[in-house]
Amino acid sequence: MSVRPITPGSNAERSRVYNRGLVLEHIRQEGVAGRAEIARASGLSTQAVSNIIAELVKDGWVYEAGRRAGQRGLPAVTYAIQGKAAIAFGVEIRPGALLGALIDLEGRLLFSDRRAVTDAAPGTILPLAKDMLDRALDQAGKGRGSLMGAGAVMPGPFGQTGLSGQATDLPGWDAVDPVQALSEALDVPVTVENDANAAAMAERVSGVAQGLSTYAYLYFGTGLGLGVVVDGEIYRGAFGNAGEIGHIPVPTPQGAAALEDVASRIALGRILAQGGRPGDTVEDLARAHQDRDPIYQDWLDQARPALGHAVHVIENLFDPESIVLGGAMPAPILAELAETLPLPQSSIAHRADRMIPRVLPGTAGRMTATIGAAALVVNTHLSPRLSLGA
Amino acid sequence: MSVRPITPGSNAERSRVYNRGLVLEHIRQEGVAGRAEIARASGLSTQAVSNIIAELVKDGWVYEAGRRAGQRGLPAVTYAIQGKAAIAFGVEIRPGALLGALIDLEGRLLFSDRRAVTDAAPGTILPLAKDMLDRALDQAGKGRGSLMGAGAVMPGPFGQTGLSGQATDLPGWDAVDPVQALSEALDVPVTVENDANAAAMAERVSGVAQGLSTYAYLYFGTGLGLGVVVDGEIYRGAFGNAGEIGHIPVPTPQGAAALEDVASRIALGRILAQGGRPGDTVEDLARAHQDRDPIYQDWLDQARPALGHAVHVIENLFDPESIVLGGAMPAPILAELAETLPLPQSSIAHRADRMIPRVLPGTAGRMTATIGAAALVVNTHLSPRLSLGA
DNA sequence: ATTGAGTATTCAATATAATTGAGTTAATTC
DNA sequence: GAATTAACTCAATTATATTGAATACTCAAT
Numbered sequence: 001m002s003v004r005p006i007t008p009g010s011n012a013e014r015s016r017v018y019n020r021g022l023v024l025e026h027i028r029q030e031g032v033a034g035r036a037e038i039a040r041a042s043g044l045s046t047q048a049v050s051n052i053i054a055e056l057v058k059d060g061w062v063y064e065a066g067r068r069a070g071q072r073g074l075p076a077v078t079y080a081i082q083g084k085a086a087i088a089f090g091v092e093i094r095p096g097a098l099l100g101a102l103i104d105l106e107g108r109l110l111f112s113d114r115r116a117v118t119d120a121a122p123g124t125i126l127p128l129a130k131d132m133l134d135r136a137l138d139q140a141g142k143g144r145g146s147l148m149g150a151g152a153v154m155p156g157p158f159g160q161t162g163l164s165g166q167a168t169d170l171p172g173w174d175a176v177d178p179v180q181a182l183s184e185a186l187d188v189p190v191t192v193e194n195d196a197n198a199a200a201m202a203e204r205v206s207g208v209a210q211g212l213s214t215y216a217y218l219y220f221g222t223g224l225g226l227g228v229v230v231d232g233e234i235y236r237g238a239f240g241n242a243g244e245i246g247h248i249p250v251p252t253p254q255g256a257a258a259l260e261d262v263a264s265r266i267a268l269g270r271i272l273a274q275g276g277r278p279g280d281t282v283e284d285l286a287r288a289h290q291d292r293d294p295i296y297q298d299w300l301d302q303a304r305p306a307l308g309h310a311v312h313v314i315e316n317l318f319d320p321e322s323i324v325l326g327g328a329m330p331a332p333i334l335a336e337l338a339e340t341l342p343l344p345q346s347s348i349a350h351r352a353d354r355m356i357p358r359v360l361p362g363t364a365g366r367m368t369a370t371i372g373a374a375a376l377v378v379n380t381h382l383s384p385r386l387s388l389g390a
Numbered sequence: 391m392s393v394r395p396i397t398p399g400s401n402a403e404r405s406r407v408y409n410r411g412l413v414l415e416h417i418r419q420e421g422v423a424g425r426a427e428i429a430r431a432s433g434l435s436t437q438a439v440s441n442i443i444a445e446l447v448k449d450g451w452v453y454e455a456g457r458r459a460g461q462r463g464l465p466a467v468t469y470a471i472q473g474k475a476a477i478a479f480g481v482e483i484r485p486g487a488l489l490g491a492l493i494d495l496e497g498r499l500l501f502s503d504r505r506a507v508t509d510a511a512p513g514t515i516l517p518l519a520k521d522m523l524d525r526a527l528d529q530a531g532k533g534r535g536s537l538m539g540a541g542a543v544m545p546g547p548f549g550q551t552g553l554s555g556q557a558t559d560l561p562g563w564d565a566v567d568p569v570q571a572l573s574e575a576l577d578v579p580v581t582v583e584n585d586a587n588a589a590a591m592a593e594r595v596s597g598v599a600q601g602l603s604t605y606a607y608l609y610f611g612t613g614l615g616l617g618v619v620v621d622g623e624i625y626r627g628a629f630g631n632a633g634e635i636g637h638i639p640v641p642t643p644q645g646a647a648a649l650e651d652v653a654s655r656i657a658l659g660r661i662l663a664q665g666g667r668p669g670d671t672v673e674d675l676a677r678a679h680q681d682r683d684p685i686y687q688d689w690l691d692q693a694r695p696a697l698g699h700a701v702h703v704i705e706n707l708f709d710p711e712s713i714v715l716g717g718a719m720p721a722p723i724l725a726e727l728a729e730t731l732p733l734p735q736s737s738i739a740h741r742a743d744r745m746i747p748r749v750l751p752g753t754a755g756r757m758t759a760t761i762g763a764a765a766l767v768v769n770t771h772l773s774p775r776l777s778l779g780a
Numbered sequence: 781a782t783t784g785a786g787t788a789t790t791c792a793a794t795a796t797a798a799t800t801g802a803g804t805t806a807a808t809t810c
Numbered sequence: 811g812a813a814t815t816a817a818c819t820c821a822a823t824t825a826t827a828t829t830g831a832a833t834a835c836t837c838a839a840t
Contacts, residue, residue, distance in 0.1 A: 008433040009405075009408075009409045009432040009433050009434035009438065009827090010404075010405035010408050010826095010827090011438075011796080011826075011827045011828075012402070012405075012795075012797045012798085012826075012827065013795095013796065013797085013827090013828095014400075014405075015399075015400035015401060015402075015404075015405055015796090015797070015798080016798095018399075018400050019798090022399055035817075035818075036817055036818080042398070042399040043398040044399035044401075044798080045798065045799055045800080046817075046818070047798075047799070047800085047818090047819080047820095048797075048798055048799075051797080051798085070807095071808080071815085071816070072807060072808040072809075072816060073805095073806075073808075073814085073815045073817060074804095074805060074806045074815085074817040076816080076818090213628075214627065230620075235620070236709070237709025238603075238605075238709055238710055238711040239709055239738075240709070241709045241738045242709035243706075243707065244707070244709075245707060247706055247736050248702065248703050248706055248707075249699065251639065251641055251645075251646050255641075256641050309639065312638065312639070313638050316633075316634040316637055317616065317618075317633065317635060317704075317707060318627055318707075319627025319630070319631045319633075320628055321629075346637055346648075348629075401797075401798045401799075401826095402798065402824080402826045402827080403799095403826085405825090405826070406825075406826065406827095409827090425788075426788055426789080434828095435827065435828055436788075436789075436790095437789090437790085437791095437829085438827055438828075440789075440790075441827085461786090461787075461836080462786050462787065462836060462837045462838080463785085463787025463788065463835070463836060464787050464833095464834060464835040464836065465787085466787080466788060466789090467788080
């Protein structure tokens, strides 16, 4: 607020970055594309597209992918993205562990690792992260030249606007600017995000949301988070804290309760523990699901209407193309939820001409957010927005 | 979906439009501003800002507003917006009436009118609208040269993406493309929006949201709508139907009910009618409020927690700077609601360092959306986004 | 009063990248 | 085989932003 962020003006160079992103975005969405086709889609002249493509070929980001036949006229030379041309690193910092992942332009996972830590203070984490990046590059056989940057996932809230105020869950990080600390330690530009937003990006770069540009992601992590992607860009709100869906009240037979007290991973783990079953790990939950444990069924019976309510609210307020369910939950549970959620008929999303399912199961597992951290970087290059001054 | 909107590429001319908008936006927010200051805020060179200012002065959009003293160095020449340099027309098409408004760059109302119609079909409305525009220009003493464009408010949903599907509430408009029909009839570029979004813009151009760029607007119209403005731009969602807050379920003592069945203008009118009081017009409601009619009190008792719940959801999902209450409700009722709404403590918006109230009373009255229609046009010129291809 | 530092501004030259228009190539259709 | 259509290239032009040098004005220190 008080510190107004510089809204960057445009000039020739920034236009080029932006237009280059448009070209890449189009190629990615179509798989292969010709120059004239890209020109029509972007409103640029064919000459401009030609120049940009030439630059991209020179940089190795795209390659010639044959000619398109069938039509009249000169067959178009098509181009495709050279995934391995560029890579991005992602780290996830949690109280008990440091996770890392390396992906390429097409979202392929080249490396992943997990290190347990007893102390997540910057002094411990930063050198570990640098180490992990070096090993990742080494193992993937890549040099720093092709590294676009790094993303980091940390428990929020962190002050997007400089005014943090609230304490983070990570001891020792209150006084530290994570972006600066990580940029220096890793020696690359760093983006910091919360888990739900990062996971949402993972789905766009390599997962089930590849064809989508405006969608929501319900993330099962510690609690329940909502990542919203609008036109290929993460929606953060005025203070960077949008998507706090875990605390919204949902109706239950016992009266209103917070969504994440009813429908989260923690909620399931808790009632399993109350019933004398193990419920701490993803595997515990998977077993409860597979055995059709009556306690799991109890959770499902209360989680389903609660999540259905959440879907209703998300659909009516955000009007997304679809809602993805993902995160630290066993894949079969996500699939079951996605298939059997009670979807309100009265929602604006309930339509006959709908092509995409209203709810989609996304990537499951503990690495989702970590991969998402790396996906953040890929996304800025593949669908840039001028307003971000990328 | 199938029809991908052309994401326009950037070039020198579009950059200029965009940068020109940045300059205007800065001047508007500051009241008066010097060139070097604008250059710092926008990242543009002072020379670029100088050129843009020269152009704006030539066009009459800004004027020299004295020199800034007090500092060291050469006193900066400051500039301010010449409100009367450009105007915008807004129309609101309803089943029973046609409303029109003319505002200038600074949001001042130059003309407003209301014509009752028995038939809202295009054949009736279009000539009437043209007539109203001509009279508006005449009465304000303005020529068409200073008219930037027109905005129109209609009952949605209309297919942003070409696929309408759902019937509109306006008979005769199903088969017509409103943008094209109105553009031809009025002979200016036309933007079409729903009432809540338009009203939200009215608040930004001339109302209580002038300093805000990301906020939400709860619009009391027929039912209850939500307009969301993100970074100065209307949030529409993937299919143009975002903000349908009226149908989301809220807890009541009698179980869950749709928000607009509990807290809307219609709901108040209905229970007043059930109690034998008149409740059709805004004046009826104002009287019930002023007399502290027990039926009004009943409505208030159920509307307050329901709206409080809505505020909670909006705050946690959108994280706005503030939420504005406005529309076809008597101003005293809006003020009472804004003051006495139960605001959840658990929301991310509940913070010590907050400068702006969480809930603000906005413009009341039946013309809000009509003025908003005109405000849409002003806003595109005063805070353009390159992605919109303005 | 004089000097120096700091800020705003202008002028002229340069740079970047997009557009335009004419011409070329290669396929399909008639 | 000619006409048509579509993709593409080349060279020239254009729009706009940036850069660097020079100038103007004011406050503060000497």
